[in-house]
Amino acid sequence: MITQHAYAHLFALSLLVFHTHALTYPVDSAGNPQPGAIETYYMDPVNLWENRNIWRSGRKELNPAINRVIRLASGASNDMATYTVTSKPSTFLPPSNDPHDYYSLARYYWPNNSTANGLPYMRVDGSVNPEIYQLPDATYLQIVFADVWSCGLAYFFTGNETYAATAVKRIRDWFLNDTTRMNPNMNYASWVKGMPAVGPNGENATALNAGGLLDMSKVYQFFDGVQLIRSSPSFLQSDYDGLYTWFRTYLTWLQTSPRGAAEARSVNNQGQWYDVQVTSILLFLNQPSLAASVLQTQTIPRIPSEILPDGSMPLEQTRPTSWFYSNFALAGFFVQGHLAASTNVSVFGYQTSDGRSLLRALNYLVPFALGNGTGWPVPNQGGFGNVTTGEMCKEAFVVYRDQKFLTAASQLQNGTPMTWNPTRLWSPYNVFDVPLRSGARRSQDGTWIVPLGMVALWFAMMNS
Numbered sequence: 001m002i003t004q005h006a007y008a009h010l011f012a013l014s015l016l017v018f019h020t021h022a023l024t025y026p027v028d029s030a031g032n033p034q035p036g037a038i039e040t041y042y043m044d045p046v047n048l049w050e051n052r053n054i055w056r057s058g059r060k061e062l063n064p065a066i067n068r069v070i071r072l073a074s075g076a077s078n079d080m081a082t083y084t085v086t087s088k089p090s091t092f093l094p095p096s097n098d099p100h101d102y103y104s105l106a107r108y109y110w111p112n113n114s115t116a117n118g119l120p121y122m123r124v125d126g127s128v129n130p131e132i133y134q135l136p137d138a139t140y141l142q143i144v145f146a147d148v149w150s151c152g153l154a155y156f157f158t159g160n161e162t163y164a165a166t167a168v169k170r171i172r173d174w175f176l177n178d179t180t181r182m183n184p185n186m187n188y189a190s191w192v193k194g195m196p197a198v199g200p201n202g203e204n205a206t207a208l209n210a211g212g213l214l215d216m217s218k219v220y221q222f223f224d225g226v227q228l229i230r231s232s233p234s235f236l237q238s239d240y241d242g243l244y245t246w247f248r249t250y251l252t253w254l255q256t257s258p259r260g261a262a263e264a265r266s267v268n269n270q271g272q273w274y275d276v277q278v279t280s281i282l283l284f285l286n287q288p289s290l291a292a293s294v295l296q297t298q299t300i301p302r303i304p305s306e307i308l309p310d311g312s313m314p315l316e317q318t319r320p321t322s323w324f325y326s327n328f329a330l331a332g333f334f335v336q337g338h339l340a341a342s343t344n345v346s347v348f349g350y351q352t353s354d355g356r357s358l359l360r361a362l363n364y365l366v367p368f369a370l371g372n373g374t375g376w377p378v379p380n381q382g383g384f385g386n387v388t389t390g391e392m393c394k395e396a397f398v399v400y401r402d403q404k405f406l407t408a409a410s411q412l413q414n415g416t417p418m419t420w421n422p423t424r425l426w427s428p429y430n431v432f433d434v435p436l437r438s439g440a441r442r443s444q445d446g447t448w449i450v451p452l453g454m455v456a457l458w459f460a461m462m463n464s
């Protein structure tokens with residue numbers, strides 16, 4: 001799998017040399033994407049392609065997962081609503097008073113009872129102020145991302161044009177239509193009411209609230225959805241060009257605005273999720289070497305600064321919801337690990353001499369997930385939900401091929417195979433259903449064999 005993946009990405013990279021952003025998606029005479037030419041960045045493109053071929057040949061194993069994606073895409077297609085930032089009521093405008101500016105409130109900030117009007121809001125970490133749900137932008141953005149992703153997958157597997165058209169509607173409504181589009185900035189995302197207002201050119205980054213730019217972090221899924229409808233006649237060249245321009249402008253904002261720059265300097269989970277945005281945008285903009293540079297110079301250094309040699313993450317463990325944030329922070333690293341698959345940087349394989357690595361961090365979390373938090377060494381609010389840990393175990397099994405992660409994932413879901421889980425659509429065919437063949441390469445402590453092999457393979461190919 002890894003061999004094919006690496007070769008396919010080499011092929012994809014060689015194609016990129018000839019790409020301009022105006023080039024259409026490579027398809028064969030029947031309009032199908034050519035093998036190895038599916039340019040998804042988070043989801044493994046070769047696995048997607050192979051699973052689609054196997055499913056189309058009549059095999060049934062992927063039916064539950066594909067049917068689930070189709071149900072989601074059908075639901076989206078039946079929802080004729082227009083999801084835009086301009087839907088918010090005029091009583092809920094950001095300080096700029098521009099309805100095209102995205103506006104959401106910081107989750108953990110509350111009115112200060114000691115001031116006359118409650119302003120400025122004060123931080124109560126771990127306690128979500130329900131007032132955030134009065135503003136629709138955050139919810140609508142997640143709907144746009146989720147719908148484009150599920151419609152992209154459903155279109156890719158079934159070829160049903162309705163799903164591509166639905167994704168295109170979401171894209172146009174949110175990003176492109178002059179009447180409804182979002183301005184390409186997050187100046188008012190996660191806003192703390194009453195904090196000194198800083199406009200788009202504000203210089204004092206410490207005056208900006210600490211809320212972060214996490215609202216945009218699922219953009220990596222959105223891009224994969226977009227890539228999967230690239231060959232659809234519903235998705236016009238002008239749509240692609242408009243999105244390209246939007247994200248090029250937003251990337252500049254992300255990298256140069258005071259808020260974007262402040263987020264880049266975040267040392268906790270927000271740093272990972274900032275990198276996820278920058279990396280996936282650069283990949284979408286056909287800038288793979290810049291994406292590799294972000295992974296190498298920003299993301300890799302975050303590993304030793306967040307993860308201790310024992311695998312714990314102290315910056316997350318000091319939060320009231322310490323379990324949630326420990327998982328969330330590692331999940332951000334995992335996304336970077338997948339995005340890195342199309343580059344020459346290995347995030348999954350990186351390890352410091354004192355043993356800090358993604359693998360170590362997951363190994364630290366798994367026993368607490370299996371034990372419903374028993375022995376977790378720090379205070380924790382909000383319980384020990386195990387879904388994120390379980391998903392990371394599955395991903396780790398695919399990456400490191402260590403059976404213990406598959407066993408843990410199975411235990412976390414009480415032995416019930418999650419056949420409907422869409423993850424299997426971009427994983428090697430049936431990888432979660434068949435035990436490792438005896439004699440398959442497997443590391444004893446689950447560390448180095450595969451990542452080093454990937455690096456060696458990469459160099460071998462580069463030099464051949």
Ligand SMILES: *[C@@H]1O[C@H](CO)[C@@H](O)[C@H](O)[C@H]1NC(C)=O
Pocket residue numbers: 073074077160161162163
């Ligand atoms: C395509 O999807 C739409 C929306 O779910 C559905 O109504 C239609 O029947 C599908 N078409 C085919 C050919 O399956």
Ligand SMILES: *[C@@H]1O[C@H](CO)[C@@H](O)[C@H](O)[C@H]1NC(C)=O
Pocket residue numbers: 110111112113124
């Ligand atoms: C502010 O006052 C309200 C109402 O008395 C109370 O419920 C809330 O907990 C107080 N908030 C803080 C942060 O003290």
Ligand SMILES: *[C@@H]1O[C@H](CO)[C@@H](O)[C@H](O)[C@H]1NC(C)=O
Pocket residue numbers: 112113114115121122123
């Ligand atoms: C709440 O407001 C009072 C009065 O202005 C101020 O002294 C206090 O520091 C504020 N609390 C927080 C947590 O910001």
Ligand SMILES: *[C@@H]1O[C@H](CO)[C@@H](O)[C@H](O)[C@H]1NC(C)=O
Pocket residue numbers: 082172177178179180
């Ligand atoms: C743009 O959005 C407006 C408002 O929803 C809508 O009336 C118009 O048809 C849209 N234009 C295009 C080209 O989709």
Ligand SMILES: *[C@@H]1O[C@H](CO)[C@@H](O)[C@H](O)[C@H]1NC(C)=O
Pocket residue numbers: 196204205206207
């Ligand atoms: C930035 O803004 C904060 C909050 O208003 C203020 O405390 C700080 O002094 C400012 N820093 C500079 C360098 O102006």
Ligand SMILES: *[C@@H]1O[C@H](CO)[C@@H](O)[C@H](O)[C@H]1NC(C)=O
Pocket residue numbers: 288289292344345
């Ligand atoms: C990875 O690729 C980048 C540009 O594509 C290059 O500058 C860098 O030297 C490469 N790194 C390795 C370790 O090969």
Ligand SMILES: *[C@@H]1O[C@H](CO)[C@@H](O)[C@H](O)[C@H]1NC(C)=O
Pocket residue numbers: 372
């Ligand atoms: C996990 O522990 C919490 C209390 O700490 C309990 O409410 C919950 O039911 C437990 N869950 C499981 C699956 O055992």
Ligand SMILES: *[C@@H]1O[C@H](CO)[C@@H](O)[C@H](O)[C@H]1NC(C)=O
Pocket residue numbers: 369370371372385386387411412413414
């Ligand atoms: C994982 O969480 C689910 C849902 O709360 C629960 O049913 C299951 O028992 C948990 N697994 C373990 C091993 O605690």
